[in-house]
Amino acid sequence: MTHTFIIAQRVLNQLKGDRRFLTLSLIAPLIIIYFLKLLFDTFPPFVDVKSYTIPISAFIVHFLSFVLCAILLVQERTRGTLGRMMISGFSKTSIIGGYTLGYFGLATIQAITALAESIWLFNLNYDTKTVVLLFMVIWLLAIVSVMLGIFISTFAKHEGHVIPFVPLIILPSVFLTGLIIEPTGLPTWAEIIGKCLPLHYAVNIVHEIIKPEYKIADTLVDFGILTGYIFVLLALASLTLKETE
Amino acid sequence: MTEVCVGFPLHEHFVSVDRKVAPNSLTAHTLNIIANAENDSKQIYKPFSYFYSMNAIEIENLSKNYGKLHALKNMNLDVPIGTIYGLVGPNGAGKTTLIKTLVGSLRPSSGFAIVLGLDPLKDKWKLRKQIGYMPQSPALYDDLSARKNIMFFGKAQNIPDLKKRTDEILSFAELSSRSNDKVETLSGGMKKRVSLCCALIHNPKIIFLDEPTAAIDPHLKMQSWILFRKLAQTGVTIFISTHLMDEAMFCDKVTILRNGEILAVDTPQRILQRGKTKLKIFVNNEENISIIDSTSENLADELKKFGLEKNISSIELHSDNIEDVILSIIREKEKEEKS
Numbered sequence: 001m002t003h004t005f006i007i008a009q010r011v012l013n014q015l016k017g018d019r020r021f022l023t024l025s026l027i028a029p030l031i032i033i034y035f036l037k038l039l040f041d042t043f044p045p046f047v048d049v050k051s052y053t054i055p056i057s058a059f060i061v062h063f064l065s066f067v068l069c070a071i072l073l074v075q076e077r078t079r080g081t082l083g084r085m086m087i088s089g090f091s092k093t094s095i096i097g098g099y100t101l102g103y104f105g106l107a108t109i110q111a112i113t114a115l116a117e118s119i120w121l122f123n124l125n126y127d128t129k130t131v132v133l134l135f136m137v138i139w140l141l142a143i144v145s146v147m148l149g150i151f152i153s154t155f156a157k158h159e160g161h162v163i164p165f166v167p168l169i170i171l172p173s174v175f176l177t178g179l180i181i182e183p184t185g186l187p188t189w190a191e192i193i194g195k196c197l198p199l200h201y202a203v204n205i206v207h208e209i210i211k212p213e214y215k216i217a218d219t220l221v222d223f224g225i226l227t228g229y230i231f232v233l234l235a236l237a238s239l240t241l242k243e244t245e
Numbered sequence: 246m247t248e249v250c251v252g253f254p255l256h257e258h259f260v261s262v263d264r265k266v267a268p269n270s271l272t273a274h275t276l277n278i279i280a281n282a283e284n285d286s287k288q289i290y291k292p293f294s295y296f297y298s299m300n301a302i303e304i305e306n307l308s309k310n311y312g313k314l315h316a317l318k319n320m321n322l323d324v325p326i327g328t329i330y331g332l333v334g335p336n337g338a339g340k341t342t343l344i345k346t347l348v349g350s351l352r353p354s355s356g357f358a359i360v361l362g363l364d365p366l367k368d369k370w371k372l373r374k375q376i377g378y379m380p381q382s383p384a385l386y387d388d389l390s391a392r393k394n395i396m397f398f399g400k401a402q403n404i405p406d407l408k409k410r411t412d413e414i415l416s417f418a419e420l421s422s423r424s425n426d427k428v429e430t431l432s433g434g435m436k437k438r439v440s441l442c443c444a445l446i447h448n449p450k451i452i453f454l455d456e457p458t459a460a461i462d463p464h465l466k467m468q469s470w471i472l473f474r475k476l477a478q479t480g481v482t483i484f485i486s487t488h489l490m491d492e493a494m495f496c497d498k499v500t501i502l503r504n505g506e507i508l509a510v511d512t513p514q515r516i517l518q519r520g521k522t523k524l525k526i527f528v529n530n531e532e533n534i535s536i537i538d539s540t541s542e543n544l545a546d547e548l549k550k551f552g553l554e555k556n557i558s559s560i561e562l563h564s565d566n567i568e569d570v571i572l573s574i575i576r577e578k579e580k581e582e583k584s
Contacts (some may be wrong), residue, residue: 088398
């Protein structure tokens with residue numbers, strides 16, 4: 001456990017030292033959400049843009065957390081520090097744990113800022129309970145994205161290898177998870193693929209809790225599945241991150 | 246495999262070695278050398294490397310294949326404790342593969358390796374406490390300072406009083422004045438020294454250095470070797486790979502490697518003796534060329550043919566250096582394979 005904290009501390013130190021990376025990962029979602037506002041302002045008044053705002057903000061955080069985490073971990077591999085960490089005595093569990101914990105903070109800040117900006121820009125009037133739940137969804141999705149980034153990084157030998165995974169994993173989320181259109185209208189196979197993607201459950205929860213009257217109990221299954229993704233991806237990352245070639 | 250013969254209690258290796266020595270197995274000559282070494286702390290490493298008392302590494306029939314590529318071919322090797330052991334060979338010879346196998350980051354296809362009496366795969370956690378590894382690339386965090394890098398890898402080993410140890414190791418590598426600078430601002434040679442510090446922070450018994458002097462200038466290269474020798478004097482076994490053939494002379498023992506195969510194992514002095522000397526004697530401006538073995542006796546015999554007559558106008562001697570000898574060993578093997 002101590003080793004996990006040591007790695008998490010190092011990740012945080014690195015993030016603190018790399019101001020360009022830190023600024024980019026915090027400012028980029030805010031700029032993209034602002035562009036979204038500009039786009040939605042052009043829509044006719046009968047389009048309910050508010051139901052798209054939070055899910056799209058969640059998707060932006062999901063996308064950036066995944067790409068940035070995957071690239072940073074691949075950098076560890078190409079630089080040789082990942083191998084060195086293992087030979088120095090850090091276990092792969094502590095490396096994955098340390099990275100998750102290190103990004104935990106960043107994911108939290110990303111979730112708070114993205115949600116705050118969306119509420120402010122789109123003038124969304126949600127009560128405190130709803131805002132807290134919305135934060136939890138985005139935050140959980142950000143953690144899932146970090147885990148996904150760690151898992152995918154094990155298949156990449158250099159940073160360029162991460163790019164093909166973006167259209168393969170992230171872009172289907174846009175079309176198949178209910179972010180833009182209801183997945184019930186899709187062919188069954190496409191609907192099944194959509195249900196395999198974590199964004200599907202995040203979108204489900206958001207759509208549920210932005211209804212004027214909602215029950216938390218109706219979101220519990222989706223919350224459970226989203227949390228389950230964290231543990232499944234953690235297990236997969238532990239299996240694929242090899243100490244010995 | 247190898248019985249312990251001798252050691253003396255100046256380093257923890259020696260303590261354990263000493264216990265296994267039967268008193269009557271020590272000859273007067275042996276004791277004399279030990280006594281001399283104890284009087285001269287600078288010479289501590291010599292009796293260690295001289296007696297090859299216990300092997301730090303033992304390799305038997307080790308092979309590593311990547312599909313059809315045979316990176317290591319049925320390799321057998323013993324590395325005595327306390328030596329600077331050189332692994333010399335051209336690029337692609339299998340040096341990095343061998344080092345990675347010994348530190349437990351590669352699984353051999355067949356055969357086995359024992360490092361400090363431990364299996365690099367089965368006993369990896371025990372072994373990693375006792376070995377240091379400096380990879381070919383510096384493998385450092387550029388945006389952290391030299392000190393933070395060293396301390397980070399030190400924390401993996403739970404070193405007591407890590408700060409003090411970091412100061413010591415920085416001073417050893419003559420990096421104290423730049424210790425708080427980010428690694429990205431350091432020169433290539435300095436980065437290599439920071440990397441060495443990371444590998445040494447936990448006081449390992451054996452250190453694996455993968456091409457530590459590649460791509461650094463000759464002056465820094467020499468400084469690095471002085472540093473390695475200083476380290477060896479403390480009793481640490483140094484297993485070092487290099488593609489720079491001339492560096493073989495700085496090692497206590499050398500293995501020449503090509504295409505995953507061992508071509509020669511010997512001390513650099515004895516490898517050098519395999520070289521030839523080209524002797525050109527001009528008698529009345531007439532050139533006489535002889536190729537002789539690089540030993541003084543052969544040279545004397547060759548000169549005797551000409552006596553000391555006054556008409557010898559000049560003598561030119563070109564003896565093979567270690568680089569020439571190693572390259573000729575490699576070329577011979579290439580020829581043999583072609584034929």
